[in-house]
């Protein structure tokens with residue numbers, strides 16, 4: 001569904017679904033929010049969900065399911081081995097990905113674990129458009145390393161480029177010249193998560209695949225965020241305008257050798273798996289599944305999850321269904337952009353991103369600009385975003401802080417979850433915060449874990465700026481909400 005034009009001239013994305021089950025939300029007053037974020041050490045991961053109004057931390061496992069997914073779950077053929085739920089999922093995957101074999105796994109990172117185990121050896125290098133945290137961790141665990149070779153535009157936060165997720169073809173050719181025998185596969189991630197949900201084009205997939213074929217290595221495709229990427233290919237790539245989503249998906253599949261996915265994202269359910277044609281690789285993967293995941297016809301997923309994923313994958317071929325996410329995100333980003341708030345453009349899938357380096361120019365980078373902004377936003381709105389900056393980095397080997405070149409606050413927009421008025425609330429509060437940005441100060445470590453700092457770390461304000469922010473908010477919003 002494209003935007004609809006209202007009589008007053010305004011264009012809005014119109015939801016092509018209705019809400020049949022709801023969860024009650026609470027917008028707690030600002031004093032309670034201040035207390036909650038202080039207790040959470042200014043880390044939005046450590047907030048309790050009961051204190052959150054709009055949870056924009058992630059889209060993982062929190063997309064809304066359709067009535068057909070829910071009813072399919074009642075059809076689950078609960079059993080340990082050979083259940084119908086597995087075969088129903090396998091058939092749906094064969095329709096979209098055109099691969100003979102399906103290896104089930106409990107979620108996306110489990111697929112990465114299995115693939116890394118069979119492909120990656122010490123000293124290997126895996127070229128890719130961009131890493132995802134769990135991908136990098138699993139490749140490194142096996143002694144390999146990653147080589148990120150996206151196009152240069154990928155790092156331009158305000159670009160006109162429509163496919164910032166593309167791999168730089170020349171850099172890939174050079175990588176093969178320099179490291180030929182060290183490359184077991186090339187990885188392409190659809191809707192690159194850590195680049196802000198930026199898509200790859202079908203043309204790029206075709207080019208990369210042909211280079212892989214020339215070099216005799218498989219192209220591994222991470223389809224976790226394929227849903228939004230399919231929307232962008234259809235709406236942005238001239239040669240695909242008249243193709244159906246299924247046709248585009250089939251073409252992607254015929255230009256990739258191994259496809260894996262997290263069904264927490266693709267299919268709006270839970271679980272994951274790997275689809276492939278090569279029998280030898282399948283046999284190797286098959287040996288690992290009972291060891292790490294579960295029996296071959298469930299791989300760690302419940303039968304209900306497999307049923308929901310099967311229907312979710314089928315529904316992903318519906319243009320109305322997949323347009324909702326990217327259109328809502330674009331609406332939010334366009335409105336913020338118009339109001340002068342620094343955001344990453346063009347809008348991608350998965351969520352919108354505030355550019356904290358520009359938003360909080362007066363805060364020193366070593367005082368965690370993105371974390372400070374995420375904390376301030378929660379205090380004044382109850383909106384939970386995610387820090388994507390220095391806190392998410394690891395310290396340098398010499399112990400100094402590794403200041404991230406990019407400081408973003410991600411506002412994920414789980415698919416079919418939020419309403420238009422909730423999005424307008426987000427825009428309103430972010431704009432207010434931008435107008436009052438000088439009241440926001442920095443943060444410093446209170447408790448710094450050695451690994452995965454962004455999950456567990458606690459920070460504290462370097463001055464009493466949070467009280468000043470709360471006072472100004474109360475002046476402008478006398479109901480304290």
Ligand SMILES: Cc1ncc(COP(=O)(O)O)c(C=O)c1O
Pocket residue numbers: 060107108109110132134189193222224225262263264265271272
């Ligand atoms: C692109 C991508 N790959 C892999 C994963 C890992 O999937 P999971 O969270 O299901 O383990 C994610 C999760 O966010 C992702 O976005």
